[in-house]
Amino acid sequence: MIAGVDQDSVAFLNGAWLPLGEVRISALDRGFIFGDGVYDVVPAYGGQPFRMAHHLARLQRSLAAVRIETGRSTPAWQALVLELLARNPDIGDCTVYLQVTRGVARRDHGFPAGVAPTVFGMVSPLRRPTQDQRTRGLAVISIVDERWLHCEIKSTSLLGNVLARQQAVDAGVDEVVQFRDGFLTEGASCNIWVVKNGVLHAPLRNHLILEGVRYAFLVELAKQAGIPFEARPIGRDEVGLADELLLSSASKExxxxxxxxxxxxxxxxxGPVYGALRAGYDAAIDALVTVA
Structure with missing residues (x-):
């Protein structure tokens, strides 16, 4: 048994549907040997996927970046997400996790020829932010960003993020805020936002951060609320002098x-910018569930 995991939930592996606890992947899978794969996570509220098209577009970008060809179209990925939700109707608010690796092959660093990718999907309960987190806020520490230089790829090779997150755990705080060469990048598993004089700021969308799906969404919410937004390099001193700091991710919202x-x-x-964005976020989720 794995604590917090419903091993009877229905998962998908290479065309087969089976209980999560019965999923078996070869030790020679390149995802296991090399971390040679990508993934994405689609949140769902009341059984309805939230911003699914954006998540699947990012999945396709990651696949293209690492040159894994699945032959699956975006509608096929959409159908897989919806089928996973349909086969797990009692799970409530959840996340749909999709992972694709280069497949099973003899251990060799070069790409193997003629190997089918491994496609896996599962559904997990979504632990939404608590009322205390929403109203009292989080504590973070700053650290040096020591990860690789292709953070825009949502790769399964997450050791750098794992080590960063553990620094937060060891320090007894909620998250880290990372800096590379003195400039803000992101958290261990979230985007970071800076508010100064009523303006919302974020790092540039480039190879140094994973462009979270919430990045574009929060920009939309800011526009709706009349909050100015600027994407640019943000120095460490500016972060320290911010009026507000925010974080965003699929699970942390x-x-x-x-x-x-x-x-x-x-x-x-x-602060007030957070309050406006939080209200807009909640309204979007309420609209999704109401329409359903």
């Missing part, structure tokens, strides 16, 4: 950061 390295951010309480 959008949350306020109230302390950085033990010091208060702004007033030390969630």
């Amino acid at each position: 959008v949350l306020p950061i109230i302390t950085l390295d033990g010091r208060p951010v702004g007033t030390g309480r969630p």
Whole structure:
């Protein structure tokens, strides 16, 4: 048994549907040997996928970047997501996890010829942010970003992110804020936002960050709320002097950061820009569930 995992939930592996606890993948799968694969995670509320088209577009970009060809069209991926949700109707709010590796082959660093990719999908309960997290905020620490230079690819090779996240765990805080050459990149598993004088700022969308699907979504929400937005390089000093800091991800949605390295951010309480974005986010989820 694995704590917190429903091993009876229905999963998908290379065309077969079976209980998650019965899924078996070869030890020679390149995802296991090399971390040679990509993934994406589609949140779903009330059984309805949220911004699925954006997640699947990112999955296709990641596949193209690492040169894995599945032969699956975007409609085929959409059908797989919907089928996973349909086969797990009692799971409630959840995430649909999709992973594709280069497949099973003799261990050799070069791409193997004539090997079918491994395609896996599963559904897991979504632990949405708690009321305390939403209203009181999170604590973070700053660290040096030591990951590779293709963070825009949603790769299964996540050791750098794992080590960064463990620094937060060891420090007893919620997340890390990473800097490369003195400039803000992102958290271990989220995008970071800076608010100053009512303007929402984020790092440029390039190879140094994973462009979270919530990146474009929060820009949309900011526009709807009349909040100015600017994407640009953001120095460490600017982050330290921010009026508000926020983080966003599929599972964390959008949350306020109230302390950085033990010091208060702004007033030390969630601010008005966060409040407006949080309200817009909640309204979008409510509309999705209501329409369904």
